[in-house]
Amino acid sequence: MAGYPYRPDLPAPPARGTVDPGDARMAPMLRVMAENLRAQARGFSPPAGVKMRLLQLPAWDGGSLDCFVLEPQDAKEPLPGMVYCHGGGFFLPVQPTALQLAALYAQALEMRAFLPEYRLLPDYASPYPFRDCLSAWQAICTEAGRLAVDPCRMLLYGESAGGALAAGLALWLRDHEKKQPKGQLLVYPVLDNRCSRYPSMVRYSQAAWPLGSNLAMWKNYLRDGDQDMKPYLIPMQAEKVDGLPAAYIEPQEIDILRDEGIAYARRLEQAGCPVRLQVVEGSYHGFDADTANPFVRRIIGQRTAAMEWMLGL
Numbered sequence: 001m002a003g004y005p006y007r008p009d010l011p012a013p014p015a016r017g018t019v020d021p022g023d024a025r026m027a028p029m030l031r032v033m034a035e036n037l038r039a040q041a042r043g044f045s046p047p048a049g050v051k052m053r054l055l056q057l058p059a060w061d062g063g064s065l066d067c068f069v070l071e072p073q074d075a076k077e078p079l080p081g082m083v084y085c086h087g088g089g090f091f092l093p094v095q096p097t098a099l100q101l102a103a104l105y106a107q108a109l110e111m112r113a114f115l116p117e118y119r120l121l122p123d124y125a126s127p128y129p130f131r132d133c134l135s136a137w138q139a140i141c142t143e144a145g146r147l148a149v150d151p152c153r154m155l156l157y158g159e160s161a162g163g164a165l166a167a168g169l170a171l172w173l174r175d176h177e178k179k180q181p182k183g184q185l186l187v188y189p190v191l192d193n194r195c196s197r198y199p200s201m202v203r204y205s206q207a208a209w210p211l212g213s214n215l216a217m218w219k220n221y222l223r224d225g226d227q228d229m230k231p232y233l234i235p236m237q238a239e240k241v242d243g244l245p246a247a248y249i250e251p252q253e254i255d256i257l258r259d260e261g262i263a264y265a266r267r268l269e270q271a272g273c274p275v276r277l278q279v280v281e282g283s284y285h286g287f288d289a290d291t292a293n294p295f296v297r298r299i300i301g302q303r304t305a306a307m308e309w310m311l312g313l
Contacts, residue, residue, distance in 0.1 A: 006284060010284075010293065011290060011293075013208035013285070013287070019089065019216065021089070021220045030092075034093050037095050038093050040095070041094045046099070048073075050072060050106055050107050053069050054067070055067040055147075057136050058135060059135055065117060067115065067136055070099065070113045079148065080154070081144075081153065082105065082307075083140065083155070084098065084157045084158075084162070085159075085169070086159065087159040088160065088162075089121075089160070091120050091217070097286075097288075097291075099115065101288065104291060105157075109304060109308065109311070111307075116135075121217075121220050125222070125223050126224060127233065130165055130169075137173075140154075155183050155307060155310060156245075158184075159187040160257075161221075163191060164189065166184055166185070166186060167191060171232050171238050174244055183247065183306070183309075184245055188209075188261065189264070191235050192234060192260045195211065195215060199259055200259040201214075204255055205256060208254075208285040208287075209256060236263065241273065245310070246273065248278070248306035248310075249261055249277050250279075250299075251279050252287060253279055253282055254282065255285045
């Protein structure tokens with residue numbers, strides 16, 4: 001793709017054109033795609049030793065949200081927990097690839113991973129995805145006893161667009177609630193809508209997550225202009241980033257989002273937050289879909305090691 005020097009031990013990423021959730025001609029296709037992915041997720045079979053179930057959690061504006069739980073097969077005692085904010089440009093739901101990663105984390109760390117199915121573009125812009133994930137976090141902590149999760153050993157995890165949600169949740173919880181996560185893991189995260197600030201946006205504009213899709217995503221996600229929520233919706237624009245939990249931040253080298261991930265890690269470091277920054281050489285946005293690949297497995301091992309560090313295991 002565009003002659004980029006991807007790692008030879010990774011499959012080449014699929015070619016993708018620009019996706020604009022605000023394009024009325026594209027909206028029906030995106031809704032059908034989302035429904036197909038929802039069906040695939042509900043048919044997902046986790047690996048041996050892990051089970052999956054579907055919870056109903058209260059939504060912030062009434063109603064309920066579906067939330068996947070991946071957990072060790074026979075564990076009953078309170079375990080560490082993780083709220084996993086999935087990627088997909090704010091327009092795709094939980095996918096089997098995210099469930100597979102969550103299952104591996106649950107298995108390796110003896111934890112319960114929760115993946116809330118937040119509402120999506122084009123029908124729901126901000127703050128719906130953010131507030132849905134916040135509601136899921138609050139409900140899980142409130143119902144910790146029933147869910148057999150230890151509310152004092154909770155992590156936030158976000159990939160791609162989910163990185164903005166996880167990082168924003170860490171900021172919100174710092175500002176508004178006493179109970180804090182033990183850490184945040186941000187994997188090829190979306191963090192800033194000011195795309196022109198970052199050289200990687202130009203250098204890798206036609207890579208696996210193209211610049212045109214990123215610009216359209218932000219335009220549609222922020223279309224309602226909620227200024228009070230801005231520091232939580234766009235984490236890089238938070239005025240202060242001190243007092244946040246430990247962070248593992250993993251940008252991919254060949255990705256438009258690389259430089260904003262590095263910049264956010266540097267801000268956290270300067271504010272005194274413990275940070276592990278892991279720029280994965282030769283890698284690209286969404287490279288970890290093939291969890292059987294030996295290189296992907298090695299990176300997953302680095303993530304689980306970071307979780308152990310955060311949880312004190």
